[in-house]
Each structure stands twice: as C-alpha cells, then as structure tokens.
Amino acid sequence: MKTMDESKLREIFGEENIKTDPSDLYAFGSDASVHHAMPWAVVRPDNTRQVQQLMAYANEALIPVIPRGGGSGMCGQTVPIRGGIVLDMKHMNRILEINLPDVYCRVEPGVVDDDLNLALKPHGMFYPPTPASSRIATIGGEIANNASGVRSVKYGATRDAVLGMKVVLPNGDLVTLGAHTRVEASGYQLHKLMVGSEGTLGIVVEATLNFVPIPEYRCMGIANFDHLAHAGAAVGSIMASGAIPSMLELVDSVAIKAVNKTMNLGLKEVAASLIFEADGMVREAVDYEINKMKEICKKHQGSDITTSYDPKERARIFMGRKKLFPALSKYDDSLSSTSLADDMAVPYSRMADMAGKIHEVAKKNNIIMTAYGHCGSGCMHTKILMDTKQPEQWASARKAITEIYEFVRSVNGTTSAEHGIGLSKAASFKVEKADSLRLLQTIKQALDPNNILNPGKLMQAPDDWVTATGLRYAVNN
Amino acid sequence: MKTMDESKLREIFGEENIKTDPSDLYAFGSDASVHHAMPWAVVRPDNTRQVQQLMAYANEALIPVIPRGGGSGMCGQTVPIRGGIVLDMKHMNRILEINLPDVYCRVEPGVVDDDLNLALKPHGMFYPPTPASSRIATIGGEIANNASGVRSVKYGATRDAVLGMKVVLPNGDLVTLGAHTRVEASGYQLHKLMVGSEGTLGIVVEATLNFVPIPEYRCMGIANFDHLAHAGAAVGSIMASGAIPSMLELVDSVAIKAVNKTMNLGLKEVAASLIFEADGMVREAVDYEINKMKEICKKHQGSDITTSYDPKERARIFMGRKKLFPALSKYDDSLSSTSLADDMAVPYSRMADMAGKIHEVAKKNNIIMTAYGHCGSGCMHTKILMDTKQPEQWASARKAITEIYEFVRSVNGTTSAEHGIGLSKAASFKVEKADSLRLLQTIKQALDPNNILNPGKLMQAPDDWVTATGLRYAVNN
Structure with missing residues (x-):
C-alpha cells in the first residue's frame, strides 16, 4: 500500500473539503455501530467528476475508499477497518428531478430521506422504503444497505423502489445502470446488485427512484397479548390471510417496560403488543383490512384492541414503538x-x-x-x-x-x-x-480487483466482531 | 473446443433423456423468435445433480450449454448460436412446497406458469408476473427473462416476486441465493442479478417465489379514442394521478383492424382503445379506481366507455387484446x-x-x-x-x-x-x-470464465440480427 498524497486530495477537492484533523477523523471513525477505526482523511465531493478523480487516484495508489451517507449504519458499514479515505457524500444532496407524469425522481446520494419526502409531499406522493432513521439517513446509504422500515410490508424495500442509477466504479469509470421505466428486461440489471452491496462494488452518484401516492386514509390499531406466542400466531395468521397491512409491528414486554420506565407512557405491561395499520384511498377498503386484522387478533386472544383514523390517536398508539429506540438508550x-x-x-x-x-x-x-x-x-x-x-x-x-x-x-x-x-x-x-x-x-x-472500495466488510470481515476493530466504548481492562 | 462425448451424456442422463436426431435437433434450434441454429444434442435433466454433472463436463470440455424452458422466448435467447447442448428443463417441473403461513412457494424451473397458478388457486392465491405465454412459459424461463405481463403495472415483474433460488454455476457448483423472507439485506443479493440474465450466468434449479391473494373484485373498462395522442395522454394522466390500475392496455388501429379481419369481432375501428382494470377485496375501492380512470379517459376525449365486473363482459372487453397475437398471425x-x-x-x-x-x-x-x-x-x-x-x-x-x-x-x-x-x-x-x-x-x-453458458447472447451477440443465425423462414434468393 502506498501512502496517501494529501496534495492530490487538495487538487481534487480543494482545501475546504478535506479533513485530516484527528478530532474530525475520530468522528468519522464510527457510525451507529459498536465499532471504531480511524480513517486517514475525510473528503466531501460536490460532484461526480470529483468522485471519479478520487477513485482513479485511490485505485492507482491502492488506498481504501469508504463511501458514507448519514453515518446511521448499525453494523460498521462505514467504519474504515483498513484505514483510507472516507468519502462523505452529504454535499451531493440535490434533488435533480421530480417527474410526475413519468412517476420517478432523480436524486443525488446525499439527499436525506425526510428531505425527499418533504419535496414529494406537495405532489401527494411519498417515497416508501423510509427507515426509522429517515431524519439523517441518506438515499445513498439506504441503497447501500437495501434499507426499509415500518411500511416495507406493503411497499417493499429500497431495492424495490430503485429504477436505475449512475455509479462510479472502483477504477473511476462512470456507468449508467437500470432504466427510467417501471419494467425492464434489458440484460443484467446491475442496479439491483448495487443495492445492498454496502459500498463495496461502486459509488452511487445518482439514483432514479419510484414514488407512490400518499393514501387518503390511514387507520392504526393496537392489540395486547398475554403470551408472546399468541401475538406471533396472530402475525402469521394475518399474513397468511391475504390481508394487506401497511404496517405490522410487534413490541415485547421488555420494550414496553423500557418505554414506560423512561417515558412514563403508562402502557399496559403485557407480554406483547401488535400495532397494525392499513391505508388506502377508500375508507371502506381500509376498514376491511383493519377489521380483518382486528378479528385475527381477537381470535388469538388479543385484548384491549383499539383502532383509529385520527392522526393524534394514531400517534398515541404508535408512541410506544416510536420512542422505543431512545427509551432503550435511557433505560x-x-x-x-x-x-x-x-x-x-x-x-x-x-x-x-x-x-x-x-x-x-x-x-x-x-x-x-x-x-x-x-x-x-x-x-x-x-x-x-x-x-x-x-x-x-x-x-x-x-x-x-x-x-x-x-x-x-x-x-x-x-x-x-x-x-x-x-x-x-x-x-x-x-x-x-x-x-x-x-x-x-x-x-x-x-x-x-485492487480491493480498495470499503475493504474488509461482508465476506471479507473478521469473524470476531468484538475484536475486529476498536470499540466505540471504553472497556475496563 | 473439444468434441462432444455422447457416452458422457448417456452416463449422466440415460439414453431416454438425450436427443440427437436431426429432426429433434431442428425443433430445439428455434424458439418463438426469427432465429434458427442447430444444437449438437438436447438433454432432459430430472434433478439438480444431473445439471451439476453436465456443467462440470461441459465446462471441462468447453461445450456450450443452453438452458431452455418452454421455448416461448421471442428474441432467440435459447437458439444455440454456437452449437452445443440444449438443456431442456421441462422435466424438472415439481412444485416442491406451497407454504401458506410463510407466503412463499418453492418450485423447480420447469413448472409451467399456468400450472403454478392452478395449484395456488384453491388457496385463494396467485402468482402475478404471468406473461401472455403462461400456458407454455416455465418459471425458469420467466426468471431468465424477467418476464411480466398485463398485471405488472400493479404487481411487478418476475424479479419482484423472486425471494431466492438455487443455481448451478457454469463450473457445476450449486449455490443458494436470496432468502425465504420478504425483506433481506444480507449482502449481495445475487438472485436479483440472475433474474434477467438469460441463462448466461447460471442455471436456476429451484426458485422461492412470493404469491398474493386473488382479489375478490375485478372491474374492467374500455375507452375508444379518435387520436392516438389522446389515448397516450390518458395513459400518462392515469399514471400521474396516483391511480392503481391492475391492468392498463393500449391497442392501436392496426391491431383493431387485424382482430376484426380475422376474428370478426366487429370492434369499432378507432385510432386506439384503452383497456383498464382495477382489482381489490372491497368493491368501493375498485369503483374508486375505475371511476378515476374513466374520468381521465373522458377528459382526454375517450368515447364509448363501458366498464363491467361481470366475468363474461370482462372477457368480451378483453377479447380484442387477447386475440391480437393469433389475429396478427392470420392477418x-x-x-x-x-x-x-x-x-x-x-x-x-x-x-x-x-x-x-x-x-x-x-x-x-x-x-x-x-x-x-x-x-x-x-x-x-x-x-x-x-x-x-x-x-x-x-x-x-x-x-x-x-x-x-x-x-x-x-x-x-x-x-x-x-x-x-x-x-x-x-x-x-x-x-x-x-x-x-x-x-x-x-x-x-x-x-x-470459459464462456460456455448460453454464449453469444446479450453483449456477446452479433450486431446484425438478420445474419446472426439462420432464419426460421425460407427466404428467396
């Protein structure tokens, strides 16, 4: 491995878009996982050309490059286990096109999920793969991990929403993959391979995404269960029944206790709760789905069942689930x-x-x-x-x-x-x-071939994750 | 390239599953395309082991292998342009599992699409990617081409329905790709790459597929247009409106004339017709979608608009579209x-x-x-x-x-x-x-690496399709 030539980076990105301060490097050495490892530099491209130039340089100099979105990855995808350059994509955050007649949008990878949805909302549309971290997660990061969230049960994951993309390959080449149309059978559809490849095969510099209409009605329900097995059986029955939930969440007793303890929500401390939702343009159809799920919950000894179309009431029902993540942190x-x-x-x-x-x-x-x-x-x-x-x-x-x-x-x-x-x-x-x-x-x-793009991840990662990198925590010796 | 050793094929498949008669070879030299080229042999595997053995042999002997399903491909995907062995997958046609609680089925590649749907029907389920050739098309062939059909607008294409698969690689290795769950983010999801790869990357020997409930209601409509541009504008408006058609078909004047001429259907000979359908479990929701599409057609000067839930009437409306393919043959x-x-x-x-x-x-x-x-x-x-x-x-x-x-x-x-x-x-x-x-x-x-799996296709195909192979027609000299 050659050493990194900082002047080369300055040439490509300009002084202001390069970080080499130890404190900056430290911050970019971890994500939302337990891992930590120091990069050699952090660079912020503003355009595709810079990404291509960096890759051409890094590929030649055999320097690892780790593309990074919002840093909300939970298993160390962007932790530079072999050092190298972190490519912080957050400056490439333009929504390039919202094409309503053709039902697609084109975005840069640094666009934050919530920002895309904010831009789609006035058109009555939304981008459904949205994970819980949508306030910070970027489209590029979501593509890298095939992210999804509460609505994937009805609307699918990121991979289902990606129609095409532009990708910079490890050697700096720029390729266009996929299409602008809902169906495509033109050979190897490599954009689908890129989704979920965790930045190890190429760097997405533009994505063409599908979107769908915001439903007129959303109805949410909750059911409590005294036995986890009953809640589980209800999930199975709901899915086998052909019901089409737009959300179907399980929360166990530990989670309910955590939320009660830290948030004072006063939830009934049962073995498990199921939160279910249906959505659509026609109230009768939403009723139909909700009633179906309600009946199945009842059949499996679900109790305290309530449902509501009211946004405030829905927020209340979902509160326990929504606050779970912070509640666990404060447990x-x-x-x-x-x-x-x-x-x-x-x-x-x-x-x-x-x-x-x-x-x-x-x-x-x-x-x-x-x-x-x-x-x-x-x-x-x-x-x-x-x-x-x-x-x-x-x-x-x-x-x-x-x-x-x-x-x-x-x-x-x-x-x-x-x-x-x-x-x-x-x-x-x-x-x-x-x-x-x-x-x-x-x-x-x-x-x-030079193994420079996010090396040491997936099949290349060490078997023992505890010792794979430093830990983001002080551990007593 | 070495010569093919027939005794080796007999060893693997037994005499009865090998064809080398010129008449047989001739038949397997074409599909539904214009192309024709002679294979050296046709073999019919009954199990995965035989496929592995064949590939191990062919890879060593550098003999092209061309996997083939129903032979309904329209652009020469299974025409053996470089000779070799056609692998006729139709004997591997077992439905291995229909798992209702977990909402997936596992099938061998030779299962005919209609047969899968016949098996799912008693459970109230269907497999939606179904192309028009579903009477003969196999699941393996549909995967190879990312096939889809009239309902892809709502339900997606083959790629959207494939959760996982077992694949024999060119060297004979058997690999399991994908998962049994609706979402997966476990690294490169190579089953999605296999879909649409036209038998050039691996041979699918088992597929895990999603299925969906058969809707309780289907309503179909038709609208005539005096100008093609108006019909086209209606399509654009319908899709941009957020409507969710389960079918949206256009038929032009030439097609209408062809159907009238050969089938005596007495369709009004307009510039274009749009056939639209909505489906669902609740009639009000289907009404909503149908009315939305009807209104849009009207706004774009659509006339003679009729809609119906009645199966016979729906069949009548769709008749012109359905019979188009044979009608054009008899034009x-x-x-x-x-x-x-x-x-x-x-x-x-x-x-x-x-x-x-x-x-x-x-x-x-x-x-x-x-x-x-x-x-x-x-x-x-x-x-x-x-x-x-x-x-x-x-x-x-x-x-x-x-x-x-x-x-x-x-x-x-x-x-x-x-x-x-x-x-x-x-x-x-x-x-x-x-x-x-x-x-x-x-x-x-x-x-x-030895380029033995369906070579000479996609990016390897000759530029001039007219001279790429012999033609399936006698052409005057």
Missing part, C-alpha cells in the same frame, strides 16, 4: 443500548419462536434484550442493553449473538432484514451464505 | 407476424409518441406494424407483419427496427420491457448500455 444509566444481531428476518410462522428465543438467550447470558420489529416483513429487531465497560458483558453478548443467529438460520431466516452486514454480522452472514461466499468474492474481485 | 396468408423490436419500454409521457413513431416508421419502410401493450408499465409491444420470403422485407425490417430503437433511446426508454434481449435486440441493447457493456462482460467473465 439504565449504567447500560448502553447496542445494535448487535439487531434485524434478523425469519419466516412469519417463526416470529413468536424468534422472540421467545431472544428472551431465553438474554436470560441465559445475563444481558437484557428486547424483541420488536416489522413483523409483517418478517423482520425482528433487537437491542442488547449491557454495561459496555465490563469485558465479560462483551463476551456474553458475543455468546448470545452466536446462539441467536444459529436459531435464525435453523428456521430458514436470514442474518439481516434491513440494516446490512458490515462488520457486526459478518460471522453469521458467512455461515448463512457459506455455499455462495466464493461467488460473492468472485464478483467483488471482478469489479474491484 | 394475411402471405405475411408472417414476427417478434422484432417487440417490447420496448418508454416513460409514460412518451407512450403516444412511441406508438406514432411505430406507425411512421412502418409506413416509411413498407411493412405493417402494430402498437399495443402494457402501457401502465411503460411497455409497448409491436409486431412486424412481413413477407418473410422477400429479402428486401428483411432489409426493411432491419431499417425500421433501427429507427424505432433510436427513438426509444432518445426518449429515455429501454430496449426490452419484458421479453429480454437474446439475439434480435442485441444491437440496440449494446448502444443503450454502451457505458456499462464492459462491466456486464466483466461479470460474465467472472462467473463463466
């Missing part, structure tokens, strides 16, 4: 809420077993774990609350996660539903995809 | 209906211009061309009616197609919406994808 001053094994997907029929397994494993390993998530998409979220100063808690977390992923794979689930693999989940990913790992590496090698 | 005994430039996609706002361009180009080049298609997905179909015995008609067709694709690209369209590229459309494909052709070839080279 106990001595505990940190870490994103580890945080978004597995399992078949609907195993959702309750999955939640039960999480509780069992947490208890056994002396850590606190929640189970919640977008059950309608098969996605189960967890957080591990632990005292990050204690080395043995990391050992427990490692053990717990290994057991959890073993279960995920045993029920035909997949390691990540919507947060990606990065560093934290590489061990399970490598076992899950064992028979295709060589193929993945072949693709990586073909597109990035 | 004139001296003319053949050829699939050339037959499924371009253009942005909605250019749909009318596209149809107009087709008419203009046909007239100029002395051939008959129709314009019809799934306008709601941006897909325009055409057929060229020509006297295939006359060499100058082929020259005219070549000229016409070149002009048409130039237009498609000029309006940000794409060469193929749902039939694939194969041989017939390679010239336009190569121009359209010029900046990514090297990348496509890099991927091909990485996965199939």
